Amino acid sequence: MSNNVSILNQVRGLSTHNYFLESRNKAFHKALDLATRAADSNATILLLGESGVGKEVFANYIHHLSSRKNNAFVAINCHAFSEGLLQSELYGHEKGAFTGAYEKRIGRIEAAHGGTLFLDEIGDITLDVQLNLLRVLDNKKITRIGSNALMDIDFRLICATNRDIKQRIEEKKFREDFYYRISTIVITIPPLRERKEDLRKLINYFIVKYAVELKKDISSIEEVAFKALMNYNYPGNIRELKNIIERLVVLAKDGIIRMEDISDEIHMNGSNSMLLKEVRIATEKRHIEKVLSLNDFNMTNTAKQLGISRRQLFNKINEYKIYRHE
């Protein structure tokens, strides 16, 4: 019996927008269903969930399902700007509006006219920025900084945060009226560790994605490696899973994703629920591979160094399917 898991081609899941939204998880299904039903309306949407769960992916998905899909999708990470810079990013400015404003600049709200504006990390914006945005949402007009001219503006707002907004309201750091204005529909995306039933397909999806992108022929993944990935709890959610798989595909030799390339952190974490026997086999295999390689695959020397007979070494090489890689 093979120790490897074959990679089923998941091309069906490779949607045109390059994300994978198939799920068997109840909470994720609910989130997806809400997003789908709310997409073709102008209702403001607040996406909640830990960092890396796919809030921006959802915002994109909603935009592409809406009648605004042929217009811009403009995303801005509010956390990345100081208050002054954020105002200027949002509203744009006229030439000479402030020191350093050498040119007229269109703001992101204006750029999103006819389309969707996605404000990520909304929980971090100041009370002043909240008040300004509240006015824009109510009046549907903006002015560039340094101008008096009011411009009519039409955009759909989607916001996201990984913060506890209710607590921010209690701390008086978030305006309650603004919260209600941006949260007509609230969608909570569950963390990856709570949707383990989707992990197998997501792992396959990213393997296929990176195999195609990196032009590598990946045929299988060692069973122990697959188990370690299945047992890990992904504090960085889908972003972390995606990065891990990219790395494993880059490092894969002869089309096989191997346990030896899985970092210790995942290995240790993922091994918690592995049977002792599996841990022993994985460790033993890694060690034999290392000693074989150090001895340039000389069986006599390797067996000697490992303290076993040549026959035992041959048996282990067969059992663990150890190959020589040139």
Ligand SMILES: Nc1ncnc2c1ncn2[C@@H]1O[C@H](COP(=O)(O)OP(=O)(O)OP(=O)(O)O)[C@@H](O)[C@H]1O
């Ligand atoms: N369903 C999915 N299919 C494919 N890729 C996904 C999916 N969900 C998330 N990703 C990928 O994971 C990464 C993180 O996703 P995204 O930026 O949407 O998360 P986020 O919740 O907005 O994170 P943050 O709170 O840190 O901004 C991105 O590279 C994204 O492409």
